[in-house]
Amino acid sequence: DVKVTQSSRYLVKRTGEKVFLECVQDMDHENMFWYRQDPGLGLRLIYFSYDVKMKEKGDIPEGYSVSREKKERFSLILESASTNQTSMYLCASNPTGASGANVLTFGAGSRLTVL
């Protein structure tokens, strides 16, 4: 089974801190994604990457950056955490395929609280 592992299940940070959320997948997937999940808003795409060192902005990239130095690892960075970034963060991956219908595999999520 494909496994997507998010390093931290729960984090509590203070306003202004720099926060790193790490995600690793073990199935050689080209594409990796970061979503945030908020009640009533569903999942919103922050950033995604389709190759090493490649990244594209999603729908809500403001206040975030990402890094993909190795194929298996995709990091989400909050340069200066703010209280409105308190949320559940979900990492996902899938392979690139001709059909475009490749299923996303999700990690268990990282719940971030910014005080």
Next chain:
Amino acid sequence: AQSVTQLGSHVSVSEGALVLLRCNYSSSVPPYLFWYVQYPNQGLQLLLKYTSAATLVKGINGFEAEFKKSETSFHLTKPSAHMSDAAEYFCAVRSMDTGRRALTFGSGTRLQVQP
């Protein structure tokens, strides 16, 4: 632009009753459509997907969904609810008329199953 609307943020049914969760999409061409489920304290997992083959799609745990182009809908159903079906359900779309590789998710529907 692609978008997804899930009608009803909360749905409550009795055990053994029909489950109907509604999803409508907007896309200029028939998209790929997905239903994901999230059990408490877990990541999302795929229930089923539509990729332009049969319009009635069967998924795991007795769920199925029907793609109706004329109604731009992809509603999820299950004939008889079980207590273990209590979870949050997300509809997602990938429109093939854009270069966007990421899925767009709806706001989610939380299903409660009453004994």
